[in-house]
Amino acid sequence: MTVTTTSFWHPFANMAKLSVDGAVNIVRGEASTVYDDDGNAYLDGLGSLWYCNIGHGRAEIADAAAAQIRTLAAYQTFDRYTSPPVEALASRVAALAPFADAKIFFTTGGSESIDTAGKLVRSYWNLMGSPEKQYIISREHAYHGMNAYGTSLSGIPGNLRDFHPLVPTVGRVPWDDAEALRTEIARIGAENVAAFFCEPVIGAGGVIAPPDGYLPAVAAICREHDVLFVADEVVSAYGRLGRWFASDYYAIEPDIITTAKGLTSGYAPLGAVIVGPRVSEPFWSAGSAASFVHGYTYSGHTASCAIALANLDIIEREQLLDRVTTLVPVLEAAMLPLASHPLVGEVRAGTGLLAAVEIDSAAMAADPGLIARIVNEVRALGVLTRAARGVALQVSPPFVITEAEIARIGEAFAAGLDAAAR
Numbered sequence: 001m002t003v004t005t006t007s008f009w010h011p012f013a014n015m016a017k018l019s020v021d022g023a024v025n026i027v028r029g030e031a032s033t034v035y036d037d038d039g040n041a042y043l044d045g046l047g048s049l050w051y052c053n054i055g056h057g058r059a060e061i062a063d064a065a066a067a068q069i070r071t072l073a074a075y076q077t078f079d080r081y082t083s084p085p086v087e088a089l090a091s092r093v094a095a096l097a098p099f100a101d102a103k104i105f106f107t108t109g110g111s112e113s114i115d116t117a118g119k120l121v122r123s124y125w126n127l128m129g130s131p132e133k134q135y136i137i138s139r140e141h142a143y144h145g146m147n148a149y150g151t152s153l154s155g156i157p158g159n160l161r162d163f164h165p166l167v168p169t170v171g172r173v174p175w176d177d178a179e180a181l182r183t184e185i186a187r188i189g190a191e192n193v194a195a196f197f198c199e200p201v202i203g204a205g206g207v208i209a210p211p212d213g214y215l216p217a218v219a220a221i222c223r224e225h226d227v228l229f230v231a232d233e234v235v236s237a238y239g240r241l242g243r244w245f246a247s248d249y250y251a252i253e254p255d256i257i258t259t260a261k262g263l264t265s266g267y268a269p270l271g272a273v274i275v276g277p278r279v280s281e282p283f284w285s286a287g288s289a290a291s292f293v294h295g296y297t298y299s300g301h302t303a304s305c306a307i308a309l310a311n312l313d314i315i316e317r318e319q320l321l322d323r324v325t326t327l328v329p330v331l332e333a334a335m336l337p338l339a340s341h342p343l344v345g346e347v348r349a350g351t352g353l354l355a356a357v358e359i360d361s362a363a364m365a366a367d368p369g370l371i372a373r374i375v376n377e378v379r380a381l382g383v384l385t386r387a388a389r390g391v392a393l394q395v396s397p398p399f400v401i402t403e404a405e406i407a408r409i410g411e412a413f414a415a416g417l418d419a420a421a422r
């Protein structure tokens, strides 16, 4: 049954249309499947929104949450306060981080992680006596969330159209050209550039892996120009590429890594900014008088941290990173045949448990409602996808998805494309 929503304002939705069409009411989830209130099963090709890595319906997480909430649901962490799950999770994430001596600043999601990183790099340069280093450069197709920095750094024009003037100290470069970063730094002046923010694999912009050698090249350009390198791993951290971090996968060492989503697999909202020693040092070194004047009510939410610990336990115990590595070619094999469909422009797969089926641009231009119809057709066939950047069908399933279920995604996409073509 679709629900007619009278009060709930959906993100990114045309509420006038949705009020007529109704919402899909998801009431239950188990492993890679979610169910609506009529009992219809849907294979969750999205992992909800790139986050449900361990799959739905894990009683172990519910038990960990209940035990923690009975003991202490939450206590704030401003100034002197902490609690055992917060300490344990910070140590655990620091130990997983791709650099030594990581410090962890908790948030409640990816957008807050991005805004935290945006303010931290400025605070850092202030402390280092270079307050003019304010600019942050991002990439075309980038998605860095919806808070002030994230919106301003967006490389998806539709996401910032209504919000000018933006944070003015931002610049943008093409997604695939490392030398363009050098040119943009020169244009702004290295003495004015604080950081480069970069998703190792562009996610919401359409699942776009970097060209060979791109990430080491931009990391080197950042180092050369004394610009901090911030890897936005909100999608990729905690296993999406078969390693704990995309930074491991690509052998890069960013100064800061922003994370969220997979840290709890969505069982509670939580994000973590992982800060390397270069940036933390002036704040943490003995005798420093500096504070990072920033934080959220739920920075280090006690129960969320307990949930994250239980989530990381499951990823480790069930060896889900290896499972991702095993499933990548399976997903690629299921997706690549779609490239020959007349409505498909390009299929991208093979990097992590991620794929995108970009719809042919001429077909989209001729029929702007096409991709929404395909998404609906695929859902009617029992598989959930969405239109990333409005142009590509997104695939980012839970790590526990089976090979047979991956095959079903390919079949449903093919049938949904056929149905939309008729």
Ligand SMILES: Cc1ncc(COP(=O)(O)O)c(C=O)c1O
Residues within 6 Å of the ligand: 050, 109, 110, 111, 112, 114, 143, 144, 145, 146, 199, 203, 204, 232, 233, 234, 235, 260, 261
């Ligand atoms: C790369 C990236 N950064 C930041 C965000 C924002 O995260 P959130 O929606 O949790 O605020 C997202 C969300 O999809 C993301 O994909």
